[in-house]
Amino acid sequence: MDMQILFITALSIGFIHTLIGPDHYLPFIVLSKARNWPLAKTCWITFLCGVGHVLGSVVLGCIGIAFGFALNILVGIESIRGELASWLLIGFGLAYGTWGFRRGLRESEHAHEHAHAVGRYHQHSHHHLGNHVHLHSDAKSLTPWVMFVIFVLGPCEPLIPILMYPAAQGNWIHVLWVSLAFGVPTILTMLGIVVVTSLGLMRVKLDFMERYVHALAGIIIAVSGLTIKIFGL
DSSP states (O other), X not given: OXXXXXXXXXHXXXXXXXXXXXXXXXXXXXXXXHHTOOHHHHHHHHHHHHHHHHHHHHHHHHHHHXXXXXXXXXXHHXXXXXXHHHHHHHHHHHHHHHHHHHHHHXXXXXXXXXXXXXXXXXXXXXXXXXXXXXXXXXXXXXXXXXXXXXXXXXXXXXXXXXXXXXXXXXXXXXXXXXXHHHHHHXXXXXXXXXXXXXXXXXXXXXXXXXXXXXXXXXXXXXXXXXXXXXHOO
């Protein structure tokens, strides 16, 4: 009965922890819109980051348990990881937003007047992005990898305490099941929110703000990082 309660607790916490933490899904939603990722690619990146997010804490917890670390030490380590992950997310958001804003300015078309003969002029408009630049090409983009590293470092703080009970009994099968009970709803909730929201955003046209979509994405990512620091989500 105790293990049933623990499994239900892990399932519930995994779902709620993800739902109330916008940093779990907002970055993928806004990057998908900004970089024009296909939905399948967005889901794949979200899934991998979710797996890395959960496994990071599971591995840390198992190492700590194997070496006999006290719960407060593991929670302290998770807290440090949370601080690091939040600053990385804020920093990445600000850097990406700055790059996006500069890119938006360079995309602005303006006219130039040219004289070809006496009394003959013509105008043409252009922007400062060369023809070889593709706004939404991720062939050489590090963005998905940066997100993966941030999510691996990001802690699942509620997971550690519920891992300790079966671990203290030396029941590693139950440790596995508790990890799955927490991890599966965490990843599915991330995917569900990302898919539903991304499908809605596909129909949204930003019109004149389209060239600043990367800047907006960076701002939103930075704000989602701030929520970790302010509210401890």
